[in-house]
Amino acid sequence: MRKLLFVLLLLLGVSVQARRQLTLAEAVALARRQSVDAAVALNELSAAYWEYRTYRADLLPEVNFSATLPSFNKSYNRYQQSDGSYTFVKNNNLGMDGELSVDQNLWFTGGKLSLTTSLSYIRQLGGNRAEQYMNVPLSLTFTQPVFGVNTLKWQRRIAPVRYREARADFLSATEEVTRKTLAYFFDLLLAREQLGTARQNLENSEKLYRIAEAKRAIGQLSENDRLQLRLSVLQARAALTDSESNVRAKMFQLRAFLGLEGEDELEPVVPDGVPDVEIGYADALEKALAHNAFAHNIRRRRLEADYAVAEAKGNLRSIDLYACVGLTGQDDGLRRVYRSSGWGNNQVVEVGVKIPILDWGKRRGKVRVAESQRETVRAQLRQDEMDFRQDMFLLVEHFNNQAMQVRIAVEADSVAQRRYDTNVQAFLIGQISTLDLNDSQSAKDEARQTRITELYNYWNYFYQIRSLTLWDYVRDEELTADFEEVIK
Secondary structure, X not given: OHHHHHHHHHHOOOXXXXXXXXXXXXXXXXXXXXXXXXHHHXXXXXXXXHHHHHHHHHOOOEEEEEEEEEEEEEEEEEEEOOOXXXXXXXXXXXXXXXXXXXXXXXXXXXXXXXXXXXXXXXXXXXXXXXXXXXXXXXXXXXXXXOOOOOHXXXXXXXXXXXXXXXXXXXXXXXXXXXHHHHXXXXXXXXXXXXXXXXXXXXXXXXXXXXXXXHHHHOOOOOHHHHHHHXXXXXXXXXXXXXXXXXXXXXXXXXXXXXXXXXXXXXXXXXXXXXXOOOOOHHXXXXXXXXXXXXXXXXXXHHHHHHHHHHHHHXXXXXXXXXXXXXXXXXEOOOOHHHOHHXXXXXXXXXXXXXXXXXXXXXXXXXXXXXXXXXXXXXXXXXXXXHHHHXXXXXXXXXHHHHHHHHHHHHHHHHXXXXXXXXXXXXXXXXXXXXXXXXXXXXXXXXXXXXXXXXXXXXXXXXXXXXXXHOEEOOOOEEOOOOHHHHXX
């Protein structure tokens, strides 16, 4: 019989819409896996991860190969002869160069050490077609800024803090995805509750109006009361139409946020109560300062302000040391050029100095600006920390109070429903007026909405605290993740 009815509905063009029940836990899991906000959080974590990997790579040896394969030169160049006159010399040659180096940044000094080997080849085109090879089998080069800021050393202090901040931001962003899911989920839940209430109110209003017409016919009800009930029916129909439209809108928003395709009707399930959790302010603040990105952000901004001052002071003068020692050789044969008997010393030592004699205080001014900005940052950080502590205190107070608000709202909903049911029976036997009946109906509807709202407020506070402390108070464990696995 059911199959026959289904076939008839299809033949008549009636759309059959599947209904899908959705719990809060299922909605959160979907949002964390496939929502746009979750993807944004993951991309930000990925960018921070590869930035940190780049910093780590700067501390490791780097192997580089550079070559010119080949270099052809057929041109005229100006040449000064021994008597001071100039002439033009024809160049017609083919050359190739290659160099292999191992470079290591020295974070503790800010210098760079390079071990290099190279080979050069040149062949004259035309004339005797002579060819020559020159090699540097081994060369050790050291470059070192003497008074400049050691950028790599500062990055060694800043980069790990920045990456820990990014990881904490990712966990907090994941909790923010949960909070957004809560908002859309409870919006739909409240809209469906309002729809159910609107349908029930319309059914009750129509029933009461039919009874009122019968009473009016036998003179037991005034015309004013009958018209009041008729008005209630019209208002209930209008409320039902608005509720149906609102449900479709809220359902579309939730489906879009969760990345769900199809036209299934989502039926959110009201969460069963709330966990028995009480959070102390001191404990929450301690966990927040230990795990939240805020603590890492404070430290990073302090380090960056100190680095800006150090950089400005380092630019007051510049002295660079360059030293190179090694061997070199040349020959007209490739094998002979690598024989040790033909090698000679190759040594270069340079010390470059740049000290401003008169710059009208420009560099000193930059130092003062950096120091002033550092003091500004420190003042802002103190204010931010005070605000963070205050917000945490208020949030914990609201959360601990909210559990009681939920219990009160649940009981108030039950009482309002029983009062309305009692008043309906009392109206049928003429003990109360339509005004009293409408008042109890409004109180019933408001109590149901308040119950849903208070339940949403509880979970919103709960996940907001989780976002700040990065701590799961139900399981009593720290929120963490395998970040490298997440990025993969």
